[in-house]
Amino acid sequence: MASHRAAAAWGRADLHRATRARPRRVPERTRHAGHGDTAPGGAPLSIDGRGLLVIISAPSGAGKDTVIHGLVKELDDAVVYVTATSRKPRRGEQHGVDYYFYEPEKFRAEIEAGNFLEWSMVHGDFKGVRKDALADTLRDHRIVIVKPEPQGMRKIKAMLPEALTIFIMPPSLDSLRKRLVDRGTETDEQRELRMRNAEIEMAAAPEYDYVVVNDDGKIDKTVKEIAEIVRKEMRKPRHYDL
Structure with a gap:
């Protein structure tokens, strides 16, 4: 059984697992993102489907894509949007x-x-x-995973408060930097930008329903921990207004 601890303060070396709080429905007047950030026009689309929308965020280099690929294999009828x-x-x-x-x-x-x-x-x-395609995907699949950054998560959660949100945390900023260096896909300038943004993104972790630390060399453990969370949350009915 995966364990989660309540998130209190977050810092460079202060990494916690967050306890799942009961989802809070956002008032109707706040359920739409700001001007220019959401699709204009079109009638709202109401969905009482079987799909669970799972929002997974992480700083660049935390292993998000690798974890998500593992979840698709681990979970029944899971797809990545x-x-x-x-x-x-x-x-x-x-x-x-x-x-x-x-x-x-x-x-x-x-x-x-x-x-x-x-x-x-x-x-x-x-x-x-x-x-x-999001509405059709939610109707047709049991688990739909999207992977926005925290600012995107806030917009989606405001419109779709029943969505499950999970933040993948690196064990430390030093570990994150090493992963980016080893990955070798960014210039020094790009890497420093990602490190600066990582601190901002990690500060948003308490806004998520769950926070899971992806320790070095423990990718399979991280996948199983998140899969357990998703299976538990799938027992709850979902309704979406797009």
């Missing part, structure tokens, strides 16, 4: 599988067309969750 980004693909990443890779001009056009549930600027690149 593919996020759109304007950054360049990393080695081995595929369009439509890992992300939808758009040129910045294309991303802006998609925003103007109202095709995003939420979008944000992260590390100098656009990232967002497309609205068009």
Whole structure:
């Protein structure tokens, strides 16, 4: 049985697991993101489906994508809702599988067309969750995983308060820096930007329903811990208004 401790204070060496709090329904007047950050137009779409929307966030280098790939194998009928980004693909990443890779001009056009549930600027690149297929995905699958940054999580949670939110925490900032260096996919300047953003993102961890520490060399343990959380949360009925 995975154990979780209540999050109190968060700092560089003060890493905790957060206890799941009862979901709080957001008042109707606050259930929409700010102007320009959510898809305009279109009638609200109400869903009483069997799908559980799982939002997983983590600083760059914390192992989010590896954990999510493990969850898809571990959980029955789990799918990853593919996020759109304007950054360049990393080695081995595929369009439509890992992300939808758009040129910045294309991303802006998609925003103007109202095709995003939420979008944000992260590390100098656009990232967002497309609205068009999310409803069908929630109807058709038991578990739907999305992976926005904390600012994207806040927007989705405001509109869909029944969504489950999980933050993956590195064991320390030193460990995170080493992972980024070993990954070797960023310049020194890009790596320093990610480290600065990591501190900001980690400060948002108490806003999540659960926080799970992904210790070095313990990826399988992290996957099983999060899978246990998801299975428990699947017992609760869900309703979404898009």
